[in-house]
Structures are given as C-alpha cells and as structure tokens.
Amino acid sequence: MGRTAIIIAVSYGILGGLVVLLVAGAVLTSTLGGRRQIDAKKLGEREKTWFATVVVVLVALLFGTIFFTPYGRGSSSSDPNLQVVDVTAQQFAFVMPGAPLKAGKPVEFRLRATDVNHGFAVFSPKHVFLFQVQVMPGRTQLYRYTFHRPGTYSVECFEYCGLDHDAMKATFTVTR
Numbered sequence: 001m002g003r004t005a006i007i008i009a010v011s012y013g014i015l016g017g018l019v020v021l022l023v024a025g026a027v028l029t030s031t032l033g034g035r036r037q038i039d040a041k042k043l044g045e046r047e048k049t050w051f052a053t054v055v056v057v058l059v060a061l062l063f064g065t066i067f068f069t070p071y072g073r074g075s076s077s078s079d080p081n082l083q084v085v086d087v088t089a090q091q092f093a094f095v096m097p098g099a100p101l102k103a104g105k106p107v108e109f110r111l112r113a114t115d116v117n118h119g120f121a122v123f124s125p126k127h128v129f130l131f132q133v134q135v136m137p138g139r140t141q142l143y144r145y146t147f148h149r150p151g152t153y154s155v156e157c158f159e160y161c162g163l164d165h166d167a168m169k170a171t172f173t174v175t176r
C-alpha cells in the first residue's frame with residue numbers, strides 16, 4: 001500500500017467516523033426532544049443548505065483526490081532514475097524486454113496494443129495483484145510504478161481478447 005493510499009484510507013476512516021457520530025447525535029436529539037411545531041418554510045431553507053453542503057463536499061473530494069490517479073502522467077520525464085519499458089500487447093502475448101528492472105527506481109510502462117483491447121495486470125512474486133492498465137489500439141498508455149522488492153513478477157491479460165486470452169501471460173524480474 002502506497003503512502004497516498006494510506007493517507008486516503010485513514011482520511012476516509014476519520015471522515016466516516018465523524019459522519020456516524022453526527023448522524024447518531026442528530027437522531028438522538030431529534031427523537032429525545034419534546035414535540036415541536038413543524039415550520040415547513042424553515043425546513044425548506046435547511047434542505048437547500050444541506051444540498052449546497054453536499055455538492056461542495058463532493059466537489060472538494062473530487063478535486064482533492066483526482067490528482068492522485070496514476071493514469072495519464074506525462075512521459076519523457078527528466079528523472080535520470082526512470083526505467084522505461086515498452087510493452088506491446090497482441091493476441092496472445094505481451095512483448096516486452098527481458099532485461100531485469102531495478103528495485104526502488106520508478107518504472108514507466110509504455111503500453112501499446114496492435115490488435116484489440118488488452119489488460120496489462122501485474123502481480124507480485126507472491127501473486128498479489130498490484131495494478132491493471134487498459135491497453136487500447138491506436139494509443140500509448142503510460143503507467144508509472146516503483147517496484148520495491150526483487151523477484152519475479154507476473155503479467156496477465158485482464159481483458160477478454162480472444163480464444164487464447166487465458167494463455168496471455170508474461171513475467172519480468174526485478175533485482176536490487
């Protein structure tokens with residue numbers, strides 16, 4: 001789990017806890033209090049305020065998190081540590097260089113498909129799913145990832161692409 005993922009998970013956890021407390025408080029005060037006259041006008045005003053609040057919160061969440069999406073990052077970075085890996089996906093193989101990658105340094109996968117859509121899914125040496133990139137003909141998909149542990153990683157196609165789709169696999173190694 002990356003640092004960003006941990007920050008997001010913890011933030012959502014805290015936010016979720018606060019929402020539960022707020023709702024419980026609102027339910028308790030509204031049910032334990034005495035009966036009051038219902039002011040429809042006031043309720044209507046409150047409804048508008050809540051609607052605006054929800055819209056503001058959702059838009060803020062969208063803009064607060066959308067920049068962490070790992071897709072579409074600019075290529076040809078000047079980072080001297082960047083390891084570029086060109087991958088061609090085709091029925092029914094991933095064609096990629098056999099040279100091992102260095103652990104701890106960012107890898108930029110440049111993915112192309114020559115025929116139909118494919119899914120480039122990478123698994124750790126213990127076969128834990130790490131990420132998946134959709135690969136489409138006519139477009140180069142960029143995806144950056146830093147492998148921290150040496151070992152043999154495996155690739156599987158995650159998009160049904162024809163009769164031998166299940167045989168569409170590859171491996172690559174990461175060394176210290």
Ligand SMILES: [Cu+2]
Pocket residue numbers: 090091092117118119157158159160161165168
């Ligand atoms: Cu495929």
